[in-house]
Amino acid sequence: MNKRLLSLFVGGFFWVFAGSVSAQPSLSELEKQASEGNVEAMFHLGQTYDEGRSVPQDYVRALDWYYRAADRGSVDALYRLGVMFEKGLGVPQNLPQAMMWYEQASALGSANAQFSLGIMYDFGRGLPQNYRKAREYYRLAAERGHAMAQFNLASIYDNAQGVPQDYTEAAQWYQKAAEQGIWEAQFNLAGLYFYGEGVKQDYVQSYAWYAAAEAIIGYSEAKVKQKEIEGLLDAKDVERARLLAAEYIKNYTVKNR
Known part of the structure; x- marks a missing residue:
């Protein structure tokens, strides 16, 4: 089976605020936390608008909150900014910008960003195809337990793409x-x-x-x-x-x- 996996599953998650784990907080609770400087709240506000959770989907507002969280060091926000630019959500598609955000998130240990960079190099998205670089990024993500990166890395060795079989x-x-x-x-x-x-x-x-x-x-x-x-x-x-x-x-x- 000579193929690669391209997409990420985005599922439900728990929210952590004020030292406790709970179900998704209300929009007003998120906004209050964000106004007090809670970076996770800023990120989750971005995700709320990004995915249209209990609010109309609004990529522009999602971007605004992702930028705020990213400015304060949120690795998840850096990664999501990469996704927004790669897919053209709320902004014109811009693959070099996507790569820039992914690289920042990757440097801070984001396996999702490392996987996305692997995909870009693997398929030549916005840059020349480079199996060596793809392999390097897949390995980084794979070593962090990213299942699809593990599969893609295996596939590269299985099919001798840029490496001896x-x-x-x-x-x-x-x-x-x-x-x-x-x-x-x-x-x-x-x-x-x-x-x-x-x-x-x-x-x-x-x-x-x-x-x-x-x-x-x-x-x-x-x-x-x-x-x-x-x-x-x-x-x-x-x-x-x-x-x-x-x-x-x-x-x-x-x-x-």
Whole structure:
């Protein structure tokens, strides 16, 4: 499977104010906190307008709050400014500006920004394609636990893009992404186990990872591969494979990103 993952899942989150964790505060509470200099409140006001949470979506107001938070050192705001400029939300699309904001956020440890820079170099978005730089940024994000960066880094090694083909390195990063519920990584890791590339050939492991991928996405090819593997195993090993598959489905099938 020669592909890369491009998008980030934005999900719900908890809010931390005045030393406690609670559900999303009201707009007036956020504004009060922001007026008192709370940088997190400034960022979350930006996100509120950015995503239209209980208010009409307003990218211009979102930008204003992101700028305020970024000026006070919010890494998340720096990253979101990069997104706004990359996608042209509230401002004309400006990829060099997006890169500038991403680089600032990356320097402060934002895995999302590092992943986004990896994408820009990988696909030549606003600059010449550079697999070496893409790999460097994917690795930074991957080492911080960014699942999609782990998958993309594995894919670079798997497909020998800008580096010598290295199935062992690919398998290590696919494994990390697979354990975070990235079905594409599970499918590719299953293939490496099936053919014994970068790992010791293991049909039981291959079956289990194919099963996990199929459980997430209903991918028909993964189902076909499970049937093929069952034909290569004796009854005892088929049972072992099914038990391991049940374990992987329980532990590694995150359907949202």
